[in-house]
Amino acid sequence: MPLKFYGMTKRVAYQGIRGSFSSMAARAMAQEPFEPVETSRFREIFEHVAAGRADLGILPIENALAGSVHENYDLLGEFQLSIVAEHYLPVELHLVAPVGAELVGVRQVSSHPKALEQCSKFLEERPQIAKISSSDTAGAAQEVARLNDTSMAAIASEEAACEQGLQILARSIQNHGMNATRFVAVRAAPNTTSAANKCSLLFTLPHQPGSLARILTAIADANGNVTKIESRPITGKPFEYGFYIDVQAASEISSVARAVECLASSSRVLGLYEAAAPLF
Amino acid sequence: MPLKFYGMTKRVAYQGIRGSFSSMAARAMAQEPFEPVETSRFREIFEHVAAGRADLGILPIENALAGSVHENYDLLGEFQLSIVAEHYLPVELHLVAPVGAELVGVRQVSSHPKALEQCSKFLEERPQIAKISSSDTAGAAQEVARLNDTSMAAIASEEAACEQGLQILARSIQNHGMNATRFVAVRAAPNTTSAANKCSLLFTLPHQPGSLARILTAIADANGNVTKIESRPITGKPFEYGFYIDVQAASEISSVARAVECLASSSRVLGLYEAAAPLF
Numbered sequence: 001m002p003l004k005f006y007g008m009t010k011r012v013a014y015q016g017i018r019g020s021f022s023s024m025a026a027r028a029m030a031q032e033p034f035e036p037v038e039t040s041r042f043r044e045i046f047e048h049v050a051a052g053r054a055d056l057g058i059l060p061i062e063n064a065l066a067g068s069v070h071e072n073y074d075l076l077g078e079f080q081l082s083i084v085a086e087h088y089l090p091v092e093l094h095l096v097a098p099v100g101a102e103l104v105g106v107r108q109v110s111s112h113p114k115a116l117e118q119c120s121k122f123l124e125e126r127p128q129i130a131k132i133s134s135s136d137t138a139g140a141a142q143e144v145a146r147l148n149d150t151s152m153a154a155i156a157s158e159e160a161a162c163e164q165g166l167q168i169l170a171r172s173i174q175n176h177g178m179n180a181t182r183f184v185a186v187r188a189a190p191n192t193t194s195a196a197n198k199c200s201l202l203f204t205l206p207h208q209p210g211s212l213a214r215i216l217t218a219i220a221d222a223n224g225n226v227t228k229i230e231s232r233p234i235t236g237k238p239f240e241y242g243f244y245i246d247v248q249a250a251s252e253i254s255s256v257a258r259a260v261e262c263l264a265s266s267s268r269v270l271g272l273y274e275a276a277a278p279l280f
Numbered sequence: 281m282p283l284k285f286y287g288m289t290k291r292v293a294y295q296g297i298r299g300s301f302s303s304m305a306a307r308a309m310a311q312e313p314f315e316p317v318e319t320s321r322f323r324e325i326f327e328h329v330a331a332g333r334a335d336l337g338i339l340p341i342e343n344a345l346a347g348s349v350h351e352n353y354d355l356l357g358e359f360q361l362s363i364v365a366e367h368y369l370p371v372e373l374h375l376v377a378p379v380g381a382e383l384v385g386v387r388q389v390s391s392h393p394k395a396l397e398q399c400s401k402f403l404e405e406r407p408q409i410a411k412i413s414s415s416d417t418a419g420a421a422q423e424v425a426r427l428n429d430t431s432m433a434a435i436a437s438e439e440a441a442c443e444q445g446l447q448i449l450a451r452s453i454q455n456h457g458m459n460a461t462r463f464v465a466v467r468a469a470p471n472t473t474s475a476a477n478k479c480s481l482l483f484t485l486p487h488q489p490g491s492l493a494r495i496l497t498a499i500a501d502a503n504g505n506v507t508k509i510e511s512r513p514i515t516g517k518p519f520e521y522g523f524y525i526d527v528q529a530a531s532e533i534s535s536v537a538r539a540v541e542c543l544a545s546s547s548r549v550l551g552l553y554e555a556a557a558p559l560f
Contacts, residue, residue, distance in 0.1 A: 011524060037413065041404060064513055067347060067348060068347060070345070071400070113396060113397060117538065119392060130412060132410060132411065132412055133396055134411075209500050209504060209505040210500035212496055212509070213496035213497040213499065214497050214505050216493035216497075217490075217493040217496075220489050220490035220492075226492050226509075226511070227521075229492070229509055229523075230509070231507075231508050231510065232347075233508070233558065245507075249489075
């Protein structure tokens with residue numbers, strides 16, 4: 001998978017601290033060394049990029065096991081930023097704890113709610129372990145290292161364990177062996193690359209038979225291949241439906257975007273960018 | 281919204297205890313008094329119904345704010361049960377705590393991860409409150425009542441607060457005022473009602489331009505209106521995509537299901553049932 005080159009990009013905002021999956025995605029996506037801008041909330045990433053305090057924001061957008069990160073889709077709709085790249089990051093989750101800890105002695109585990117959800121089978125088999133939600137996996141590992149209590153563990157990456165001097169008590173505990181998170185990079189200005197062959201769109205349609213079929217036929221006529229589609233009820237508008245859609249095309253991706261814009265009640269191009277290869 | 285009548289249904293399985301949103305959905309959906317079969321995991325609901333230990337299972341399938349409950353879609357694909365009804369339950373989440381507690385003194389809150397996610401704005405503004413994941417909202421309220429510590433709160437329904445003798449410290453703290461969860465009822469045998477005007481389907485398609493457009497055009501030609509669609513990557517099959525879809529029709533919903541069955545690589549009808557009215 002080719003890494004992206006961003007020219008003058010210097011400051012990259014992402015959620016969490018070093019060792020978080022977002023920090024790993026940031027390093028994979030920003031080819032050059034960069035100044036990290038660490039945040040505790042996704043909204044802050046958008047605020048930093050919109051205000052020019054960061055050049056690029058890195059966002060998890062969907063996970064193979066846990067599905068879409070709806071909060072980030074909502075923020076993409078709210079802020080006028082553009083997706084300029086995507087990246088699939090393999091996600092392996094480990095149970096990590098201070099040196100000297102043993103699995104049988106663990107009584108509490110902290111991690112991001114999505115990470116706890118992705119390890120639900122492992123945790124359901126161990127009901128004696130209380131689950132604590134934290135804002136990111138690496139931050140949970142940092143807190144476990146700070147408290148240095150062998151009954152307390154975190155679910156985090158191997159990198160976070162190394163970074164915090166923790167040992168791995170149980171390796172790769174996510175529900176399925178193959179797990180990946182798709183990240184996107186957002187910037188204040190849209191892509192100018194001519195290599196774009198994928199686009200992300202938000203649009204709304206009247207709730208009528210055939211309205212979605214017409215849009216998808218127009219996309220197919222423009223040689224677009226839908227790689228993701230998701231409907232979303234619009235609060236307060238029971239007769240309209242919102243959609244997230246990703247479309248890939250061999251060429252001329254902008255004609256796909258125009259086809260959607262012509263047929264939807266309302267639409268917004270979230271970005272035109274080069275498709276990355278899925279991992280599995 | 282008309283309540284459903286299930287004839288001989290006696291035992292109804294759902295996740296959580298009395299006061300859980302699932303228990304409230306069960307009462308709304310099973311018109312007659314029933315014997316509750318309480319479980320701590322969704323998988324157990326499927327196991328109980330498949331083995332005949334329960335006549336009906338009640339499952340949350342999607343929430344207006346947090347999106348689809350992927351685990352239940354996966355279980356619907358795994359077990360050979362049928363959706364026989366749907367119901368939209370309004371969801372209001374409250375911060376509840378023992379009598380004598382004050383909001384400023386709360387240091388820990390426990391609830392289901394989806395409930396914590398739906399109250400993320402309220403909780404982000406109060407970083408001093410640690411978030412504990414529990415398997416259901418009503419169980420979290422029960423545990424808070426048992427410990428009777430005024431620094432510990434739960435996020436749960438008003439019904440759960442009443443049931444456990446807890447007070448409401450902060451009312452309706454979910455991110456948006458209008459929130460609802462869609463529940464479905466599953467049974468071992470498919471519906472025989474002629475009133476069915478909605479169907480839920482799982483299907484896979486080759487990852488080719490136009491394959492989804494053809495299916496949706498066939499659905500529209502059969503007068504079907506897509507009320508939900510979601511793509512799902514299939515682990516280990518990078519060139520195929522899976523879809524969940526719900527379709528509503530003025531009449532002859534079975535012809536919609538047949539149209540999908542003819543065009544998909546593989547498909548499964550999860551159920552034919554009577555559509556309930558969305559709340560908002």
